[in-house]
Amino acid sequence: MRRLLFSWISLPLLWPQLSLDLKPEALFRLNWGSTGNLGTAGISLQANTTAAQFELEGKGAVWVDLEPQANLLEGYLDARLEPYRVVVGKWARYSNPEDQTPFGLEGAWGIYGSYAAPEPVGYLSLEAAYLWGNRVYLGGRSGGFSAGAFLGGSGFIPRLGVEGALDTLCGGLYWQGDRGFFGNGRWAFSPQDALEGSFWWNPGRKLLLGLAYSYADGVRLGLDASxxxxxxxRVWLEIWGR
Structure with missing residues (x-):
């Protein structure tokens, strides 16, 4: 995958098992639409440190559209202690379209845990999370299917999802009780070019459709309709530096 301006910067630290990876990005976006024209410009930095079964990852961004904004999109410690996995921090595990930013999904603060069932069950993972705002998530996933519910805060909110990939096609489809149906898909018809689509349908409240063409992993042209x-x-053009 071609990078236009930057690339992964990998720095080995004191021990061979410990490394630091940095991934900077720059974005310039122009919008033309029925609600007016607008530009967005910003930068982000993703950092990843690994040591044995532990991983520390974070992604922050600064951008300007209507006003200057800065945000930590994700920042968490991931401990993979098979068959258990524990993630502490801000993670986009159960995000929805309202969490979308110009640089990806924003996560939620919390403590996330999962348990991978051994054979002969296999491919079954039980999940539990305590999220900021006194919310709890309980669920599980098998293969590309997931099912669970949020408890507390706004009450009982079920969530279902399916994710998968087939050759050059990949995508996900989800339903969440308070957000409705949403999903995305990507068809990579060459190593550098892809067609992308997304939707969000909350019956009686919201219907959004999006279509985009990605060229050379650095230029994206799209259309969003509400x-x-x-x-x-709105019609938009994005230029990325990676």
């Missing part, structure tokens, strides 16, 4: 709660559209 049918609910308001009718609107």
């Amino acid at each position: 049918f609910q709660p308001l009718g609107a559209y």
Whole structure:
């Protein structure tokens, strides 16, 4: 995958098992649409440190559109102690379209845990998480299927999902009780070019559709359309430096 301006910077630290990876990104975006024209520009930095079964990862971004913004999208410690996995920090494990930013999904603070069932069950993982705001998630996943529910805060909110890949196609489809249906897909018809689509449908409240063409992993041209709660559209062009 070609990188236009930057690439992964990998720095071995004091021990061979310990390393630091840095991934900077720069974004320039122009929007034209029924609600006016707008530009977005920003930078992000993703850092990853691994040591044996432990991984420390973070991603922060600064950008300007209507006003300057800065955010830590993710920042967590991931401990893989088979068959257990524990993640502490801000993670985009159960994100939804409202968490979307110009540089990806924003996670939620919490403590995440999972247990991978041994054979002969196999491919079954039980999950539990305590999230900021006194919310609890309980569920499980098998293969590309996941099912669970959020408890506390806003009450009982079920969530279902399916993810998968077939040759050059990949994507995910989800339903969450308070957000409706949402999903995305990607068809890579060459090593550098891809067609992407997304939608968000919360019956009676929201209907958003998006289509984008990605060229050379650095240029994206797209169209977004809103049918609910308001009718609107925008055409956009993104230029990435990675």
